[in-house]
C-alpha cells in the first residue's frame with residue numbers, strides 16, 4: 481500500500497455501511513429537490529425548441545449560467561438538435577435534468593457536453609429516457625473517427641451521472657478525468673462495432689460506478705492512471721471490447737480498484753491489464769464474480785501488449801491482484817486460453833491470487849493456461865521467487881467442474897456495425913444475472 485492512500489481513509493463513511501473499496505462518501509451533497517426548489521432553469525425559456533433543428537447549445541449555456549450557482553437546468557422531453565458544443569464550467573450545487581433526446585447535428589471535434597471545475601452536481605434523466613444520440617455512423621461510414629466525444633467531466637467533486645442513455649458517439653462516449661467522489665449508475669451506452677468508441681473511461685479518485693451496460697467494440701468500463709479507490713459493479717459488457725486497466729505507461733499510479741459482478745458477452749476480453757514497458761504500479765486490485773461467454777480472451781494480463789508501442793521503463797509493477805469466482809465459457813480455448821498472464825520480465829507481478837476460477841471452451845475440447853513472470857497462487861503461477869521466467873503453458877482437455885454460468889436473455893446477437901443509424905435502447909432491467917440495480921431505475 482502506498483502512503484498517500486492512508487491519508488484519505490478517514491472520512492465519515494461508515495454510517496452508510498457500503499463498500500470498503502471507497503474512501504468516503506460519493507455523489508452530490510444536496511438533492512435535486514432542494515436544487516429545483518431554489519431555482520429551475522428550463523432551456524425552453526432560453527431559446528431552445530424541441531424541434532430537432534434549433535441548436536440547443538446556446539440555450540443550454542444560458543440556462544446553465546442562470547442556474548450554476550444553485551438550481552436545476554431542465555431539458556424537458558422532446559427532440560433537440562445539438563449543433564455547437566457546450567462547456568459547463570464552474571458553479572456548484574446544480575443539476576442537469578435531461579428528459580429529452582439530444583441529437584448531434586454539429587460536426588466539430590471535442591466534447592459535446594464538457595463539465596469542469598465544479599462540485600455538488602447531478603446529471604440525470606428523471607424518466608430514464610433521456611438520451612444523447614451522437615449519430616456517429618455519419619462519421620464512421622466515411623471511415624472517420626474525427627468526431628466529438630459525447631460527455632466528459634474534468635475536475636468535478638461530489639457528483640453523480642445516472643439514468644442516461646448515450647448512443648453512437650463519433651468518438652468516446654463518457655470520460656471522467658481527475659474527478660473525485662463521484663457515482664455513476666443506471667446507464668446504457670451503445671456504440672458502433674469499432675475500436676476507439678470507448679464506453680466509460682475513468683481516471684479519478686473515490687468513484688462508485690455501477691449498473692452500466694455497454695455495447696461497442698472497445699473499452700466497456702476501463703480504469704486509467706492515475707486512479708485510486710474505485711468500485712465498479714454490475715457491469716454488462718454486451719458485445720464490447722471488455723473491461724480493462726490501461727493502457728498503462730510511465731509513472732502509472734493505480735490502487736484499490738475493485739470490479740465485481742461483471743458479465744461479458746462476445747467481447748475482446750473479460751478483463752485485461754494492458755501495458756508495454758512503462759513504470760509505476762497497479763496494486764490492491766480485486767476482480768470478482770465474473771461471468772463470460774463468447775469472448776476472445778478472458779483473464780488477460782498483457783504487459784507486452786502489441787497494440788501499443790513500447791514505452792521506456794522496466795514495466796508497470798502489479799502487486800496484490802485477486803481474481804476470484806470466474807465462470808463461463810470462452811470462444812476458443814486452444815487459440816486463446818481463459819488465463820493468459822504475461823507480466824513484465826523487468827518487473828514481475830507478485831501476490832497474484834486466482835481462485836474459484838472455472839471456464840471452458842466453446843470450440844474444440846482443450847484450452848490453455850499461460851503464465852510468465854507472475855508469482856502468487858493458482859494455475860500456472862509460480863509460488864515463490866521474484867525473477868523473471870519465460871511463459872509456461874499448460875493444456876487441459878477436460879472441462880473444469882462448475883464452469884457453467886448463466887447467460888443474459890438479452891445478449892446482442894448481431895453487431896450494430898458502423899454505417900447505419902444505431903437505435904436508442906431502453907434501460908435494461910438488470911446488468912448482471914440475478915442482480916437488481918442497486919438504485920431503482922428512474923421511471924420504473
Ligand SMILES: *[C@@H]1O[C@H](CO)[C@@H](O)[C@H](O)[C@H]1NC(C)=O
Pocket residue numbers: 481736737763764765766800
Ligand atoms: C490487497 O488488496 C485488497 C483490496 O484492495 C486489500 O483489501 C488488502 O488489504 C490488500 N492486501 C495487502 C497485503 O495490502
Ligand SMILES: *[C@@H]1O[C@H](CO)[C@@H](O)[C@H](O)[C@H]1NC(C)=O
Pocket residue numbers: 693695716718888890891892893905907908909910911
Ligand atoms: C444487449 O443488446 C441488445 C441489442 O441491442 C439489446 O436488445 C439488449 O437489451 C441488450 N441487453 C441489455 C441488458 O440491455
